Amino acid sequence: MSLGCFRTLCDSLETNYGLRSTLNVRIEESVAMFLRICGHNEVQRDVGLRFGKTQETVKRKFFEVLKATELLACDFIITPRRQELLRIPNRLLMDSKYWPFFSGFVGEMDGVHICVKVKPELQEMYWNRHGRTSFNNMAICDLNILFTYVWNGAPGSCHDTAVLTMAQDNDAEFPLPPADKYYVVDSGYPNKQGFLALYRSSRNMFVRYHMLQFHNGPPSQNKQELFN
Structure with missing residues:
Protein backbone atom coordinates (compact mmCIF):
# COMPACT_ATOMS: atom_id res chain seq x y z
CA MET A 1 0.00 0.00 0.00
CA ILE A 77 -19.12 -2.83 -1.68
CA ILE A 78 -22.63 -2.17 -2.98
CA THR A 79 -24.45 -5.13 -4.49
CA PRO A 80 -26.43 -4.01 -7.56
CA ARG A 81 -30.17 -4.64 -7.74
CA ARG A 82 -31.77 -6.44 -10.66
CA GLN A 83 -32.80 -3.22 -12.41
CA GLU A 84 -29.20 -1.99 -12.26
CA LEU A 85 -27.95 -5.24 -13.82
CA LEU A 86 -30.39 -4.78 -16.70
CA ARG A 87 -28.92 -1.39 -17.61
CA ILE A 88 -26.01 -1.17 -20.06
CA PRO A 89 -23.19 0.99 -18.63
CA ASN A 90 -22.39 4.10 -20.68
CA ARG A 91 -18.71 3.25 -20.45
CA LEU A 92 -19.39 -0.05 -22.22
CA LEU A 93 -21.50 1.62 -24.91
CA MET A 94 -18.72 4.09 -25.65
CA ASP A 95 -15.93 1.50 -25.89
CA SER A 96 -15.68 0.08 -29.43
CA LYS A 97 -13.19 -2.53 -28.22
CA TYR A 98 -15.89 -4.24 -26.14
CA TRP A 99 -19.18 -3.04 -27.59
CA PRO A 100 -21.28 -4.74 -28.87
CA PHE A 101 -19.26 -7.94 -28.36
CA PHE A 102 -19.77 -7.95 -24.59
CA SER A 103 -23.26 -6.44 -24.58
CA GLY A 104 -24.37 -8.86 -21.83
CA PHE A 105 -21.45 -8.13 -19.50
CA VAL A 106 -22.40 -7.20 -15.92
CA GLY A 107 -19.17 -7.97 -14.07
CA GLU A 108 -16.06 -10.07 -13.57
CA MET A 109 -15.87 -12.88 -11.01
CA ASP A 110 -12.77 -14.52 -9.58
CA GLY A 111 -11.47 -16.17 -6.44
CA VAL A 112 -8.38 -15.50 -4.35
CA HIS A 113 -6.74 -17.55 -1.62
CA ILE A 114 -6.00 -15.59 1.57
CA CYS A 115 -3.49 -17.39 3.80
CA VAL A 116 -4.66 -18.00 7.37
CA LYS A 117 -3.39 -19.77 10.47
CA VAL A 118 -5.78 -22.44 11.77
CA LYS A 119 -5.78 -25.02 14.52
CA PRO A 120 -4.01 -28.30 13.66
CA GLU A 121 -7.28 -30.25 13.73
CA LEU A 122 -8.77 -27.92 11.07
CA GLN A 123 -5.79 -27.80 8.72
CA GLU A 124 -7.05 -30.52 6.39
CA MET A 125 -10.20 -28.48 5.66
CA TYR A 126 -8.26 -25.29 4.95
CA TRP A 127 -5.31 -26.85 3.06
CA ASN A 128 -5.33 -25.66 -0.56
CA ARG A 129 -3.74 -26.98 -3.73
CA HIS A 130 -0.82 -24.56 -3.29
CA GLY A 131 0.21 -26.33 -0.08
CA ARG A 132 -0.98 -23.65 2.36
CA THR A 133 -3.94 -23.12 4.67
CA SER A 134 -6.24 -20.40 3.39
CA PHE A 135 -9.68 -18.95 2.84
CA ASN A 136 -10.95 -19.12 -0.74
CA ASN A 137 -12.70 -15.76 -1.18
CA MET A 138 -14.84 -14.97 -4.21
CA ALA A 139 -15.37 -11.42 -5.46
CA ILE A 140 -17.25 -9.67 -8.26
CA CYS A 141 -16.31 -6.31 -9.72
CA ASP A 142 -17.97 -4.12 -12.34
CA LEU A 143 -16.62 -2.46 -15.48
CA ASN A 144 -14.99 0.26 -13.34
CA ILE A 145 -13.10 -2.40 -11.31
CA LEU A 146 -15.21 -1.57 -8.25
CA PHE A 147 -16.18 -4.46 -6.00
CA THR A 148 -19.91 -5.22 -6.03
CA TYR A 149 -19.96 -8.50 -4.08
CA VAL A 150 -17.70 -10.60 -1.85
CA TRP A 151 -18.22 -14.10 -0.47
CA ASN A 152 -15.74 -14.48 2.37
CA GLY A 153 -14.50 -17.39 4.43
CA ALA A 154 -14.85 -20.59 2.37
CA PRO A 155 -12.16 -23.12 3.38
CA GLY A 156 -9.13 -23.21 1.08
CA SER A 157 -9.80 -26.82 0.12
CA CYS A 158 -12.98 -25.70 -1.70
CA HIS A 159 -12.85 -25.41 -5.48
CA ASP A 160 -13.97 -22.09 -7.00
CA THR A 161 -17.15 -23.73 -8.28
CA ALA A 162 -17.97 -24.94 -4.76
CA VAL A 163 -17.54 -21.40 -3.40
CA LEU A 164 -19.91 -20.05 -6.06
CA THR A 165 -22.46 -22.72 -5.14
CA MET A 166 -22.17 -21.74 -1.46
CA ALA A 167 -22.82 -18.10 -2.28
CA GLN A 168 -25.82 -18.85 -4.50
CA ASP A 169 -27.39 -21.34 -2.06
CA ASN A 170 -26.80 -19.44 1.17
CA ASP A 171 -27.07 -15.76 0.31
CA ALA A 172 -30.43 -14.39 -0.81
CA GLU A 173 -28.61 -11.18 -1.84
CA PHE A 174 -26.36 -12.93 -4.37
CA PRO A 175 -26.65 -10.82 -7.59
CA LEU A 176 -27.60 -13.53 -10.09
CA PRO A 177 -27.43 -12.07 -13.63
CA PRO A 178 -30.67 -11.59 -15.60
CA ALA A 179 -31.43 -14.11 -18.37
CA ASP A 180 -29.48 -12.33 -21.13
CA LYS A 181 -26.57 -11.14 -18.95
CA TYR A 182 -23.43 -12.84 -17.62
CA TYR A 183 -20.32 -12.56 -15.49
CA VAL A 184 -16.97 -13.11 -17.18
CA VAL A 185 -15.18 -15.88 -15.25
CA ASP A 186 -12.10 -18.06 -15.65
CA SER A 187 -12.20 -21.80 -16.21
CA GLY A 188 -12.37 -22.48 -12.47
CA TYR A 189 -16.08 -21.75 -12.79
CA PRO A 190 -18.76 -23.49 -14.87
CA ASN A 191 -19.56 -22.21 -18.36
CA LYS A 192 -23.33 -21.97 -18.02
CA GLN A 193 -26.26 -19.56 -18.08
CA GLY A 194 -25.08 -16.32 -16.48
CA PHE A 195 -21.37 -17.27 -16.43
CA LEU A 196 -19.08 -16.91 -19.45
CA ALA A 197 -15.87 -18.93 -19.02
CA LEU A 198 -12.82 -19.55 -21.21
CA TYR A 199 -11.67 -22.80 -22.75
CA ARG A 200 -8.64 -24.65 -21.40
CA SER A 201 -6.47 -27.30 -23.01
CA SER A 202 -7.75 -30.87 -23.10
CA ARG A 203 -6.05 -34.20 -23.79
CA ASN A 204 -6.78 -33.83 -27.48
CA MET A 205 -6.14 -30.14 -28.02
CA PHE A 206 -3.78 -27.43 -26.78
CA VAL A 207 -5.63 -24.14 -26.24
CA ARG A 208 -3.87 -20.94 -25.21
CA TYR A 209 -5.58 -19.58 -22.15
CA HIS A 210 -3.58 -16.82 -20.39
CA MET A 211 -2.93 -13.47 -22.07
CA LEU A 212 0.84 -13.95 -21.93
CA GLN A 213 0.53 -17.08 -24.06
CA PHE A 214 -0.74 -14.99 -26.99
CA HIS A 215 2.46 -12.93 -27.17
CA ASN A 216 3.87 -15.66 -29.42
CA GLY A 217 1.33 -14.89 -32.12
CA PRO A 218 -2.38 -14.44 -32.89
CA PRO A 219 -4.95 -17.14 -32.05
CA SER A 220 -4.99 -20.25 -34.19
CA GLN A 221 -8.06 -21.02 -36.24
CA ASN A 222 -9.64 -23.45 -33.78
CA LYS A 223 -12.82 -22.01 -32.29
CA GLN A 224 -11.71 -22.41 -28.65
CA GLU A 225 -8.62 -20.23 -29.02
CA LEU A 226 -10.44 -17.64 -31.11
CA PHE A 227 -13.09 -17.48 -28.42
CA ASN A 228 -10.47 -16.98 -25.68
Whole structure:
Protein backbone atom coordinates (compact mmCIF):
# COMPACT_ATOMS: atom_id res chain seq x y z
CA MET A 1 0.00 0.00 0.00
CA SER A 2 1.36 3.42 -0.94
CA LEU A 3 1.86 6.04 1.77
CA GLY A 4 -0.79 8.27 0.20
CA CYS A 5 -3.34 5.45 0.13
CA PHE A 6 -2.51 4.57 3.76
CA ARG A 7 -3.06 8.16 4.88
CA THR A 8 -6.33 8.39 2.97
CA LEU A 9 -7.54 5.17 4.64
CA CYS A 10 -6.62 6.45 8.10
CA ASP A 11 -8.35 9.80 7.47
CA SER A 12 -11.49 8.06 6.19
CA LEU A 13 -11.67 5.67 9.15
CA GLU A 14 -11.33 8.62 11.54
CA THR A 15 -13.66 11.06 9.79
CA ASN A 16 -16.42 8.71 8.67
CA TYR A 17 -16.28 5.58 10.81
CA GLY A 18 -15.41 6.65 14.33
CA LEU A 19 -11.85 5.38 14.71
CA ARG A 20 -9.97 7.44 17.31
CA SER A 21 -6.42 7.88 18.55
CA THR A 22 -5.72 7.27 22.23
CA LEU A 23 -3.02 8.59 24.55
CA ASN A 24 -0.59 5.79 23.69
CA VAL A 25 -1.70 4.60 20.24
CA ARG A 26 -2.26 6.86 17.23
CA ILE A 27 -4.72 5.92 14.48
CA GLU A 28 -1.83 5.33 12.08
CA GLU A 29 -0.34 2.74 14.46
CA SER A 30 -3.69 0.99 14.93
CA VAL A 31 -4.27 0.74 11.18
CA ALA A 32 -0.70 -0.37 10.51
CA MET A 33 -0.98 -3.16 13.11
CA PHE A 34 -4.30 -4.22 11.58
CA LEU A 35 -2.77 -4.37 8.11
CA ARG A 36 0.25 -6.37 9.31
CA ILE A 37 -2.11 -9.01 10.69
CA CYS A 38 -4.53 -9.07 7.74
CA GLY A 39 -2.09 -8.46 4.91
CA HIS A 40 0.96 -10.34 6.13
CA ASN A 41 -0.61 -12.99 8.39
CA GLU A 42 1.47 -11.91 11.40
CA VAL A 43 0.50 -13.06 14.87
CA GLN A 44 -0.27 -10.64 17.71
CA ARG A 45 2.98 -11.40 19.53
CA ASP A 46 5.14 -10.49 16.53
CA VAL A 47 3.11 -7.35 15.83
CA GLY A 48 3.41 -6.33 19.47
CA LEU A 49 7.20 -6.69 19.30
CA ARG A 50 7.34 -4.76 16.03
CA PHE A 51 5.32 -1.80 17.38
CA GLY A 52 6.37 -1.99 21.04
CA LYS A 53 2.85 -2.79 22.28
CA THR A 54 1.41 -5.48 24.52
CA GLN A 55 -0.58 -8.32 22.96
CA GLU A 56 -3.68 -7.03 24.77
CA THR A 57 -3.25 -3.63 23.12
CA VAL A 58 -2.72 -5.20 19.68
CA LYS A 59 -5.85 -7.33 20.09
CA ARG A 60 -7.98 -4.39 21.25
CA LYS A 61 -6.79 -2.09 18.46
CA PHE A 62 -7.25 -4.81 15.86
CA PHE A 63 -10.94 -5.14 16.69
CA GLU A 64 -11.42 -1.37 16.80
CA VAL A 65 -10.04 -1.04 13.27
CA LEU A 66 -11.96 -4.14 12.14
CA LYS A 67 -15.25 -2.59 13.31
CA ALA A 68 -14.51 0.64 11.42
CA THR A 69 -13.37 -1.26 8.31
CA GLU A 70 -16.57 -3.33 8.25
CA LEU A 71 -18.57 -0.09 8.19
CA LEU A 72 -16.37 1.21 5.36
CA ALA A 73 -16.90 -2.03 3.41
CA CYS A 74 -20.68 -1.68 3.68
CA ASP A 75 -20.40 1.72 1.97
CA PHE A 76 -17.94 0.69 -0.73
CA ILE A 77 -19.12 -2.83 -1.68
CA ILE A 78 -22.63 -2.17 -2.98
CA THR A 79 -24.45 -5.13 -4.49
CA PRO A 80 -26.43 -4.01 -7.56
CA ARG A 81 -30.17 -4.64 -7.74
CA ARG A 82 -31.77 -6.44 -10.66
CA GLN A 83 -32.80 -3.22 -12.41
CA GLU A 84 -29.20 -1.99 -12.26
CA LEU A 85 -27.95 -5.24 -13.82
CA LEU A 86 -30.39 -4.78 -16.70
CA ARG A 87 -28.92 -1.39 -17.61
CA ILE A 88 -26.01 -1.17 -20.06
CA PRO A 89 -23.19 0.99 -18.63
CA ASN A 90 -22.39 4.10 -20.68
CA ARG A 91 -18.71 3.25 -20.45
CA LEU A 92 -19.39 -0.05 -22.22
CA LEU A 93 -21.50 1.62 -24.91
CA MET A 94 -18.72 4.09 -25.65
CA ASP A 95 -15.93 1.50 -25.89
CA SER A 96 -15.68 0.08 -29.43
CA LYS A 97 -13.19 -2.53 -28.22
CA TYR A 98 -15.89 -4.24 -26.14
CA TRP A 99 -19.18 -3.04 -27.59
CA PRO A 100 -21.28 -4.74 -28.87
CA PHE A 101 -19.26 -7.94 -28.36
CA PHE A 102 -19.77 -7.95 -24.59
CA SER A 103 -23.26 -6.44 -24.58
CA GLY A 104 -24.37 -8.86 -21.83
CA PHE A 105 -21.45 -8.13 -19.50
CA VAL A 106 -22.40 -7.20 -15.92
CA GLY A 107 -19.17 -7.97 -14.07
CA GLU A 108 -16.06 -10.07 -13.57
CA MET A 109 -15.87 -12.88 -11.01
CA ASP A 110 -12.77 -14.52 -9.58
CA GLY A 111 -11.47 -16.17 -6.44
CA VAL A 112 -8.38 -15.50 -4.35
CA HIS A 113 -6.74 -17.55 -1.62
CA ILE A 114 -6.00 -15.59 1.57
CA CYS A 115 -3.49 -17.39 3.80
CA VAL A 116 -4.66 -18.00 7.37
CA LYS A 117 -3.39 -19.77 10.47
CA VAL A 118 -5.78 -22.44 11.77
CA LYS A 119 -5.78 -25.02 14.52
CA PRO A 120 -4.01 -28.30 13.66
CA GLU A 121 -7.28 -30.25 13.73
CA LEU A 122 -8.77 -27.92 11.07
CA GLN A 123 -5.79 -27.80 8.72
CA GLU A 124 -7.05 -30.52 6.39
CA MET A 125 -10.20 -28.48 5.66
CA TYR A 126 -8.26 -25.29 4.95
CA TRP A 127 -5.31 -26.85 3.06
CA ASN A 128 -5.33 -25.66 -0.56
CA ARG A 129 -3.74 -26.98 -3.73
CA HIS A 130 -0.82 -24.56 -3.29
CA GLY A 131 0.21 -26.33 -0.08
CA ARG A 132 -0.98 -23.65 2.36
CA THR A 133 -3.94 -23.12 4.67
CA SER A 134 -6.24 -20.40 3.39
CA PHE A 135 -9.68 -18.95 2.84
CA ASN A 136 -10.95 -19.12 -0.74
CA ASN A 137 -12.70 -15.76 -1.18
CA MET A 138 -14.84 -14.97 -4.21
CA ALA A 139 -15.37 -11.42 -5.46
CA ILE A 140 -17.25 -9.67 -8.26
CA CYS A 141 -16.31 -6.31 -9.72
CA ASP A 142 -17.97 -4.12 -12.34
CA LEU A 143 -16.62 -2.46 -15.48
CA ASN A 144 -14.99 0.26 -13.34
CA ILE A 145 -13.10 -2.40 -11.31
CA LEU A 146 -15.21 -1.57 -8.25
CA PHE A 147 -16.18 -4.46 -6.00
CA THR A 148 -19.91 -5.22 -6.03
CA TYR A 149 -19.96 -8.50 -4.08
CA VAL A 150 -17.70 -10.60 -1.85
CA TRP A 151 -18.22 -14.10 -0.47
CA ASN A 152 -15.74 -14.48 2.37
CA GLY A 153 -14.50 -17.39 4.43
CA ALA A 154 -14.85 -20.59 2.37
CA PRO A 155 -12.16 -23.12 3.38
CA GLY A 156 -9.13 -23.21 1.08
CA SER A 157 -9.80 -26.82 0.12
CA CYS A 158 -12.98 -25.70 -1.70
CA HIS A 159 -12.85 -25.41 -5.48
CA ASP A 160 -13.97 -22.09 -7.00
CA THR A 161 -17.15 -23.73 -8.28
CA ALA A 162 -17.97 -24.94 -4.76
CA VAL A 163 -17.54 -21.40 -3.40
CA LEU A 164 -19.91 -20.05 -6.06
CA THR A 165 -22.46 -22.72 -5.14
CA MET A 166 -22.17 -21.74 -1.46
CA ALA A 167 -22.82 -18.10 -2.28
CA GLN A 168 -25.82 -18.85 -4.50
CA ASP A 169 -27.39 -21.34 -2.06
CA ASN A 170 -26.80 -19.44 1.17
CA ASP A 171 -27.07 -15.76 0.31
CA ALA A 172 -30.43 -14.39 -0.81
CA GLU A 173 -28.61 -11.18 -1.84
CA PHE A 174 -26.36 -12.93 -4.37
CA PRO A 175 -26.65 -10.82 -7.59
CA LEU A 176 -27.60 -13.53 -10.09
CA PRO A 177 -27.43 -12.07 -13.63
CA PRO A 178 -30.67 -11.59 -15.60
CA ALA A 179 -31.43 -14.11 -18.37
CA ASP A 180 -29.48 -12.33 -21.13
CA LYS A 181 -26.57 -11.14 -18.95
CA TYR A 182 -23.43 -12.84 -17.62
CA TYR A 183 -20.32 -12.56 -15.49
CA VAL A 184 -16.97 -13.11 -17.18
CA VAL A 185 -15.18 -15.88 -15.25
CA ASP A 186 -12.10 -18.06 -15.65
CA SER A 187 -12.20 -21.80 -16.21
CA GLY A 188 -12.37 -22.48 -12.47
CA TYR A 189 -16.08 -21.75 -12.79
CA PRO A 190 -18.76 -23.49 -14.87
CA ASN A 191 -19.56 -22.21 -18.36
CA LYS A 192 -23.33 -21.97 -18.02
CA GLN A 193 -26.26 -19.56 -18.08
CA GLY A 194 -25.08 -16.32 -16.48
CA PHE A 195 -21.37 -17.27 -16.43
CA LEU A 196 -19.08 -16.91 -19.45
CA ALA A 197 -15.87 -18.93 -19.02
CA LEU A 198 -12.82 -19.55 -21.21
CA TYR A 199 -11.67 -22.80 -22.75
CA ARG A 200 -8.64 -24.65 -21.40
CA SER A 201 -6.47 -27.30 -23.01
CA SER A 202 -7.75 -30.87 -23.10
CA ARG A 203 -6.05 -34.20 -23.79
CA ASN A 204 -6.78 -33.83 -27.48
CA MET A 205 -6.14 -30.14 -28.02
CA PHE A 206 -3.78 -27.43 -26.78
CA VAL A 207 -5.63 -24.14 -26.24
CA ARG A 208 -3.87 -20.94 -25.21
CA TYR A 209 -5.58 -19.58 -22.15
CA HIS A 210 -3.58 -16.82 -20.39
CA MET A 211 -2.93 -13.47 -22.07
CA LEU A 212 0.84 -13.95 -21.93
CA GLN A 213 0.53 -17.08 -24.06
CA PHE A 214 -0.74 -14.99 -26.99
CA HIS A 215 2.46 -12.93 -27.17
CA ASN A 216 3.87 -15.66 -29.42
CA GLY A 217 1.33 -14.89 -32.12
CA PRO A 218 -2.38 -14.44 -32.89
CA PRO A 219 -4.95 -17.14 -32.05
CA SER A 220 -4.99 -20.25 -34.19
CA GLN A 221 -8.06 -21.02 -36.24
CA ASN A 222 -9.64 -23.45 -33.78
CA LYS A 223 -12.82 -22.01 -32.29
CA GLN A 224 -11.71 -22.41 -28.65
CA GLU A 225 -8.62 -20.23 -29.02
CA LEU A 226 -10.44 -17.64 -31.11
CA PHE A 227 -13.09 -17.48 -28.42
CA ASN A 228 -10.47 -16.98 -25.68
